[in-house]
Amino acid sequence: MKIKQFFLSILFTLVTMSSISLATEETKVHHETQQEQNSQKEPYKSKTLSQLASSFWETTGINAILDTHDGEMTSDPAGEAKEHVMGAFESSLGRIIMIGIVFLLFYLAIAKGFEPLLLLPIAFGGLLANIPLAHMAGPEGMLGVIYNMGIANEFFPLLIFMGVGAMTDFGPLLANPKTALLGGAAQFGIFGSLVGAVALGFDLQDASAISIIGGADGPTSIFIANRLAPDMLGAIAVAAYSYMALVPVIQPPIMRALTTKEERQIKMGVQRKVHRLEKLFFPIVVLMLSILILPESTPLIGAFSFGNFAKESGVIDRLSDTMQNSLINIVTIFLGLGVGSKLAADKFLVLESLGIMIIGLIAFGAGTAAGVLMAKIMNKFSKEPINPLIGAAGVSAVPMAARVVSKVGAEERPGNVLLMHAMGPNVAGVIGSAVAAGVLLSIFK
Amino acid sequence: MTEVNYIVEALKFMVLGMGVVFLFLIVLVQLIKLQASLIQKYFPEKTPITPTMPKIGDDIEEEQRRVAAIIAAISEYSKNK
Structure with a gap:
């Protein structure tokens, strides 16, 4: 135990120290090279047409892809320290595979309509990141600038949380508070897959960062990955967002497998009307509770509560309107492109990514299953009937998961509208995964 | 004991994590109910x-x-x- 703690703390300090020192060194080096360039500017020499043509050939993308030993560097937002000479696979076939994956993502976003708001910017960021020679993901490239601006410092996820808070109506949860427990059960996806990830050979810290994908919450995943496993951030974010986009594909089979037809047809009563003051006080109550129990989770819950409070206060509609529309839209563009920059072949086509994608999928499925099973149990003991399908909405992909539940419910019994009932566990899932994130952070503190 | 069984560690994380998540949500549910009854009592809807x-x-x-x-x-x- 002690040794492990010691080791982890050393690892942690080393990582932070080295990143700080590297950052300063890098700026120094950069400065020097620039000075050198200024002082040693060579006078222009006449070139023959063939020389011009061949030097132009050197700069084409065709050459960059064909010539695998041209010494091209990878690009990383953190600067040259993390860059290395591209391998043969990375600079040729890897790129082509990644561009193929990007086109697949385009297809899913446009033709299938899977969460296009996220998938399209991510995929396009991936396309830009795989362009040879342009170094768009480097510290001076567009994607690198975006990455350093808001992803490397966890700023964008919090802004997204603020916007989501401003968009969320807690009415359904307040009307039927016990459905919040379904949002808790779905967090089993996180902790169950944590065990799985460790069994696969990831160390505890990396495994924690990966398993948070099971919360089905993109911003939370980025937030945690940044703290616990910054090197795997790209793959984790891509996995989290792709699974969020794939909710309509992944969830329904699990939901059907775990419930009987009768259960799926259960009708739920009409929800009571919620007093305006209840909605107004709710964000404050949640924040106070997290301050008392888990201050580690307050960056996420604080931003979320602020957005929701701004909405429910009813006196700053201009601000809340900005948060839930313009601001979150702008941040989504940046977040998508920034995350997409990690789809570069040299970062994404590694064995770890495969492990992350697999564990992420298991985590997501386990979360859905746990939510559904919990809802079944609650249905047995509750006076009012509870349709077990709404348990699947406990994963926090808001509002996608709730919509999927409603769709499956309506398929089983036309006219059965579960959307508002599913929103309860759905928004509780957001809080639940933020709490789970706080627990993981507190473990590695 | 030098060898740490990471899977056992992960299981401990699971117990702690799920415990805290449920504790948080159960307390939250009770607070919501309390709040609702207080508001119904003192600020009844006209x-x-x-x-x-x-x-x-x-x-x-x-x-x-x-x-x-x-x-x-x-x-x-x-x-x-």
Whole structure:
């Protein structure tokens, strides 16, 4: 135990120290090279047409892809320290595979309509990141600038949380508070897959960062990955967002497998009307509770509560309107492109990514299953009937998961509208995964 | 003990994590219920029953007057024919 703690703390300090020192060194080096360039500017020499043509050939993308030993560097937002000479696979076939994956993502976003708001910017960021020679993901490239601006410092996820808070109506949860427990059960996806990830050979810290994908919450995943496993951030974010986009594909089979037809047809009563003051006080109550129990989770819950409070206060509609529309839209563009920059072949086509994608999928499925099973149990003991399908909405992909539940419910019994009932566990899932994130952070503190 | 069983560690994380998540949400549910009952008690929603009662009465009188007018108009119309 002690040794492990010691080791982890050393690892942690080393990582932070080295990143700080590297950052300063890098700026120094950069400065020097620039000075050198200024002082040693060579006078222009006449070139023959063939020389011009061949030097132009050197700069084409065709050459960059064909010539695998041209010494091209990878690009990383953190600067040259993390860059290395591209391998043969990375600079040729890897790129082509990644561009193929990007086109697949385009297809899913446009033709299938899977969460296009996220998938399209991510995929396009991936396309830009795989362009040879342009170094768009480097510290001076567009994607690198975006990455350093808001992803490397966890700023964008919090802004997204603020916007989501401003968009969320807690009415359904307040009307039927016990459905919040379904949002808790779905967090089993996180902790169950944590065990799985460790069994696969990831160390505890990396495994924690990966398993948070099971919360089905993109911003939370980025937030945690940044703290616990910054090197795997790209793959984790891509996995989290792709699974969020794939909710309509992944969830329904699990939901059907775990419930009987009768259960799926259960009708739920009409929800009571919620007093305006209840909605107004709710964000404050949640924040106070997290301050008392888990201050580690307050960056996420604080931003979320602020957005929701701004909405429910009813006196700053201009601000809340900005948060839930313009601001979150702008941040989504940046977040998508920034995350997409990690789809570069040299970062994404590694064995770890495969492990992350697999564990992420298991985590997501386990979360859905746990939510559904919990809802079944609650249905047995509750006076009012509870349709077990709404348990699947406990994963926090808001509002996608709730919509999927409603769709499956309506398929089983036309006219059965579960959307508002599913929103309860759905928004509780957001809080639940933020709490789970706080627990993981507190473990590695 | 030098060798740490990471899977056991992960299971401990699971117990702690799920415990805290559920504790948080159970406390939250109780607070929501408490809050709802307090708000219902001290700030009851104004029930719009009283203002509607006389309105219904008005409507009946209005309706009777309207029916009378229609009958009068019809009889007038048929007389003129």
